[in-house]
Amino acid sequence: MPVERRTLLRTDDVLLADVRCGGAPRGWTPMRQAAVFGLVMVRRGLVRGRVQGVEQLLDPASVYVERLGCEQQFSHPCGDDVYTEIILSEPQVAALLGGDPTVPQGLVFTTPELTLAHRLLLARARTGAQPGGDAFELAERTTAVAARILGQLAPTRVASGHPRSARARRLLVDDARASLGTDVTQGLDSLARAVGCSPHHLSRVFRTETGTTLTRYRNRLRVAHALERLTEGERDLALLANDLGFSDQPHLTHALRLGTGHTPGRLRALLGPVLP
CATH class of the missing domain: 2.60.120.10 (Jelly Rolls)
Incomplete structure (x- = not known):
């Protein structure tokens, strides 16, 4: 067949x-x-x-x-x-x-x-x-x-991984944010392993505590890092995309335009290099 x-x-x-x-x-x-x-x-x-x-x-x-x-x-x-x-x-x-x-x-x-x-x-x-x-x-x-x-x-088993207390949920979210802060390129599976939680439970708790998804939060971090690099005068967009975990340069451009309304070139002109 x-x-x-x-x-x-x-x-x-x-x-x-x-x-x-x-x-x-x-x-x-x-x-x-x-x-x-x-x-x-x-x-x-x-x-x-x-x-x-x-x-x-x-x-x-x-x-x-x-x-x-x-x-x-x-x-x-x-x-x-x-x-x-x-x-x-x-x-x-x-x-x-x-x-x-x-x-x-x-x-x-x-x-x-x-x-x-x-x-x-x-x-x-x-x-x-x-x-x-x-x-x-x-x-x-x-x-x-x-x-x-x-x-x-198995509803009980699927729900069993949820942190029971508000403090535990906040700590889980903080751990995930800290892990992304050190490596914004990591995937969902590796992020979940880093904080000792299943991807599903991490996603649900993160959205409940922050009001946004892990994907959107990670993209905000990547846009922030990209803006800093552009402010410093970065001109190699392919390298910038790779360093921030984008699939390619068009993916980086799409994320920046979606997040800021501007292309990388326009952002570089608006922000200008940081003077020594």
Whole structure:
């Protein structure tokens, strides 16, 4: 069966892919063991699965939770189908489920809100190759969608990582800000590891405490650093973009224009070099 897989995001802990299966056979695929933990969200078509001998139907209003090591096979009664796949590393799964990587069994049924979050994630991911694309933001969005799905299977475990006190939440946010202050180029996964929290819990606590997302806060820091460098007379925009973790020079220009309303060249002229 021809499978077209487009990877939209790949980090050490998260993979997001757009998958299209063409020429699907009507019968069952060979039995195999699941090699990864994955969330499969059918967008078009129908898929029947046999998981550990139990049959289940996957459609656009459900999410299949693929558990590592499970015996599974599939059939495609309507022919071709299209789906989104989120693959998480074992440490990431454990972080989202209160420290235990064991994934509960079950089929997750979506809500209109979850379906919209899934489609908005895809829409944002497809702009990743264009100016303004940001892997940090995409990882934050992907992890949030995964957490919402797992939260329907194990709500208590997903919620267990939240700091209990206001002081603990403030300290977590301060630790994240301090870590970004020393390295604004780090990704979401490494930032979460640095502060000892799952990416999902860090994102939620940060937004609750600050009123903004980690992605927006990180971009504010990067714009502030860029303005300082431009004030000092920096002219190598490719080097500046690389130093601040932008994907390329157009990405830097996009962020500055979005944040300040001006291009780097105009900002350099407005600010002028600092005199000795």
